[in-house]
Amino acid sequence: MPSTAQYLMLSGTLFAVGLIGVIVRRNMITVLMCIELMLNAVNINLVAFSHQIGNLDGQVFTIFVIAVAAGEAAVGLAIIIQLYRLRGSVNVDEARTLNG
Amino acid sequence: MDSVTSQMPLLVFIVIGTIAVASSILVVAMRNPVHSALFLLLTFLCVAVLFVLKSAEFVAAVQVLVYAGGIMVLFLFVVMLINYRHLPEEKVMSSVWMGGIGIGLAVFVLLATMVSGGVYHEPAIDADRKLSTVTETHLTAHPSDPDKLVRRTRERENRNAEAVAMALYTDYLVPFEVVSLFLLVAMIGAIVIGKRELSVEEEETTPQYILDRAETEKEIKEAMSA
Numbered sequence: 001m002p003s004t005a006q007y008l009m010l011s012g013t014l015f016a017v018g019l020i021g022v023i024v025r026r027n028m029i030t031v032l033m034c035i036e037l038m039l040n041a042v043n044i045n046l047v048a049f050s051h052q053i054g055n056l057d058g059q060v061f062t063i064f065v066i067a068v069a070a071g072e073a074a075v076g077l078a079i080i081i082q083l084y085r086l087r088g089s090v091n092v093d094e095a096r097t098l099n100g
Numbered sequence: 101m102d103s104v105t106s107q108m109p110l111l112v113f114i115v116i117g118t119i120a121v122a123s124s125i126l127v128v129a130m131r132n133p134v135h136s137a138l139f140l141l142l143t144f145l146c147v148a149v150l151f152v153l154k155s156a157e158f159v160a161a162v163q164v165l166v167y168a169g170g171i172m173v174l175f176l177f178v179v180m181l182i183n184y185r186h187l188p189e190e191k192v193m194s195s196v197w198m199g200g201i202g203i204g205l206a207v208f209v210l211l212a213t214m215v216s217g218g219v220y221h222e223p224a225i226d227a228d229r230k231l232s233t234v235t236e237t238h239l240t241a242h243p244s245d246p247d248k249l250v251r252r253t254r255e256r257e258n259r260n261a262e263a264v265a266m267a268l269y270t271d272y273l274v275p276f277e278v279v280s281l282f283l284l285v286a287m288i289g290a291i292v293i294g295k296r297e298l299s300v301e302e303e304e305t306t307p308q309y310i311l312d313r314a315e316t317e318k319e320i321k322e323a324m325s326a
Contacts, residue, residue: 001109001110001153002109002113002114002153003223004223005216005218005220006113006117007150007154008211008215008218009211009212009216010120010121010150012208012211012212012215013121013124014121014124014143015207015211016207016211017121017124017125017127017128017204018124018128019203020200020201020204020205021127021128022200023194023196023197023199023200023204024128024194024196024197024201025128025193025194026193026194027133029133029136029137029175029178029179029182030127030128030133030136032175033127033133033136033140033175034127034128036140036167037124037140037143040143040147040167043147043159043163044147044150044151047150047154047156047159048154050156051154051155051156051223051224051227051228051231052220052221052223052224052227053221053224053227054226054230055224055230055231056230056263056264056267057267057271059156059231059267060267060268062156062159063158063159063264063268064275064279066159066162066163066166066167067166067279067282067283068279069166069167069171070171070283071282071283071285071286072286073171073174073175074174074286074287074290075286075289075290075293077174077290077294078289078290078291078293078294079293080182081178081181081182082293082294084181085296090182092194093194
């Protein structure tokens with residue numbers, strides 16, 4: 001059976017890859033995908049700890065995180081569509097009106 | 101044979117974990133968002149397998165249904181709504197890519213040192229059984245007195261989905277309702293943000309899809325002649 005530490009290592013790797021994607025990529029859709037990747041890494045952590053202490057609460061929290069991720073993806077993609085209509089581009093570097 | 105079967109989960113973990121990490125790196129590296137989305141789908145499926153290994157069958161099913169089913173369709177729809185051919189060729193990477201990779205590697209090193217240097221509890225001995233057992237209280241006839249009822253508890257094993265449902269509908273009932281409200285708000289928000297505002301004249305005159313079609317035909321013609 002893979003140990004909890006191995007699971008945590010894997011989830012840390014996925015989280016770091018997602019973080020790199022969020023910072024490095026310029027396409028908004030890909031940035032949103034990388035955020036989903038990071039949330040998934042957190043889910044792996046929750047499930048691994050839930051198995052280690054033999055308690056179901058981690059799995060319940062994972063379901064809540066999945067629900068929040070679904071809502072976040074829907075709203076984020078709506079914002080992306082609206083930004084595309086407004087500017088004709090999905091580049092994060094161009095959405096800088098709040099910059100002043 | 102016995103050693104092989106006992107090593108099987110570890111083997112599955114190594115193979116599936118490698119695929120998950122590789123496809124997550126490809127999500128970041130792919131230029132075309134459709135390819136990114138498909139590699140993200142592969143990552144989600146691998147993570148679902150990892151959930152099954154930790155006896156979280158219901159969460160794995162929810163992962164496949166919600167992530168691989170719902171969110172992925174949403175992403176692909178948006179990728180198809182946004183026409184990439186019309187966007188100018190741009191660099192994939194942001195100007196701060198070096199700093200981004202540096203921060204990511206720093207976070208990874210931080211997490212890795214925390215994980216490898218951490219002191220862990222002894223893992224629960226029969227975690228698989230605990231995570232899939234439903235304890236339920238029921239009333240039965242008293243053994244000697246027929247007019248009385250006694251309370252008994254009964255354990256039913258191998259029911260992860262039912263155990264999660266028990267936790268969700270008893271201990272976590274209020275958060276569950278809050279999540280349902282949250283999903284409603286998110287749905288209304290997505291519709292309100294995403295809908296296109298039409299001006300009064302536009303609503304009264306030509307339907308938009310006809311204008312869109314004419315525009316698309318013009319674009320196709322231009323592309324063909326170019």
